[in-house]
Amino acid sequence: MRALSILLGFVVLMTSAVGQRTFNQSLAQMKIDQKLGAQVPADANFKDETGKEIKFASLLGQRPVVLLPMFYLCRGVCGKEADNLLKSIAKLDGKQVGQDYDVVFLSISPRETPDLAMNKKTSLLKVMKGDLNESGFHFLTGQMEEIRKVTDAVGFGFDYDPADGRINHPAGLMILTASGRVSQYIMGAEYPRPILVQALNRANEGQIADRKADVILLGCVMIDPITGQRSLIIEGVIRIIAGAFALGLFIWIGSMIIKARKIEKNGATPDGGTPTRA
Numbered sequence: 001m002r003a004l005s006i007l008l009g010f011v012v013l014m015t016s017a018v019g020q021r022t023f024n025q026s027l028a029q030m031k032i033d034q035k036l037g038a039q040v041p042a043d044a045n046f047k048d049e050t051g052k053e054i055k056f057a058s059l060l061g062q063r064p065v066v067l068l069p070m071f072y073l074c075r076g077v078c079g080k081e082a083d084n085l086l087k088s089i090a091k092l093d094g095k096q097v098g099q100d101y102d103v104v105f106l107s108i109s110p111r112e113t114p115d116l117a118m119n120k121k122t123s124l125l126k127v128m129k130g131d132l133n134e135s136g137f138h139f140l141t142g143q144m145e146e147i148r149k150v151t152d153a154v155g156f157g158f159d160y161d162p163a164d165g166r167i168n169h170p171a172g173l174m175i176l177t178a179s180g181r182v183s184q185y186i187m188g189a190e191y192p193r194p195i196l197v198q199a200l201n202r203a204n205e206g207q208i209a210d211r212k213a214d215v216i217l218l219g220c221v222m223i224d225p226i227t228g229q230r231s232l233i234i235e236g237v238i239r240i241i242a243g244a245f246a247l248g249l250f251i252w253i254g255s256m257i258i259k260a261r262k263i264e265k266n267g268a269t270p271d272g273g274t275p276t277r278a
Contacts, residue, residue: 032172032187033155034212040067040180044149046106046142049117056150056180059138064101064183064203065176066196069156069169071109072120072139077171081189082124085173088191090128092200098136101200105137108151108158110144111165117141154182172213175199177206184209 042057059065068085070078082105089097097103107117117139125134144160151158158169172187183203186195202209 029157029159030168030170031155031157032170032185033157034182034185035153035155036182036184036212037208038153038155038182040153040176040182041149042180044142044146046140046146047114047117049114049121049139051114054140059102059104060176060180061178063099063178064200065178065180066101066103066173066200067106067150067154067176068104068173069106069108069151069154069158071107071167071169072105072112072116073109074167077189081171081173082120084189085191086124086128088193088196091193092197095197095200096133096136098133100204102136102138105139106147106150107139107141108147108156108160108169109165109167110142110147110160112141114141175203177203177208179206181206181208183207185213187213 040056040060042055042060044056045053046056047053066085068081070081072078085103089103095101105117105120121134121137121139125132125137144162154174156170156172156174158167160167171189172185173191174182175184175186177183184199186199199209
């Protein structure tokens with residue numbers, strides 16, 4: 001039993017150490033380094049939700065752009081970001097998507113496809129009411145090299161594990177001028193209408209915010225885009241510990257049964273005395 005306890009302790013310790021190290025590594029990469037005035041690379045190549053190959057330049061030149069880096073299968077904060085953004089957009093009286101500004105959802109997962117992008121577009125926009133110019137909404141996918149061109153330019157840092165597709169990322173969006181320069185950041189997953197209106201007005205005039213946005217520590221940490229790996233990791237540890245405990249219990253019960261049989265065979269009582277005679 002002592003050996004089993006040591007083994008259990010070792011398993012828990014190693015699992016905790018590996019998890020903490022992975023968490024710290026991911027956390028170090030999860031950040032938004034606000035690069036006000038930075039230029040988004042126009043030559044970055046993507047596919048839109050229809051599967052058409054485009055350059056980021058095709059989204060620039062006419063009006064401001066709201067850029068939201070996320071991924072479509074995210075089970076964490078991405079859904080909240082997208083929902084809150086659309087709720088704010090729905091309340092922007094006098095400003096129409098596709099006419100006064102565009103909205104770009106940029107997938108940060110190279111595994112995601114235009115089909116997923118189209119599904120996401122359909123599911124998000126079906127809740128929008130009134131006249132809606134869907135051509136003003138763009139859902140992009142692409143290779144990691146192309147994704148990094150844009151995210152690095154705007155300071156959006158995230159951790160991607162190519163082995164299992166796990167992504168850890170912060171929450172926040174960027175408002176770009178028509179020429180593709182970063183005009184303002186809105187951090188976190190809440191995008192209040194007054195702030196969004198002010199940011200779009202500034203970007204429309206080609207201006208850059210004179211101060212950085214307050215940092216909000218919010219994002220997806222240790223979440224697998226397909227299976228929700230965070231919960232599975234915890235469940236896996238519990239299974240290991242429970243399995244080891246059950247094995248130890250069976251071994252202990254088995255040893256007690258064997259010991260009892262030996263005692264009975266030798267004619268001694270379990271407490272070490274002598275058996276009584278009838």
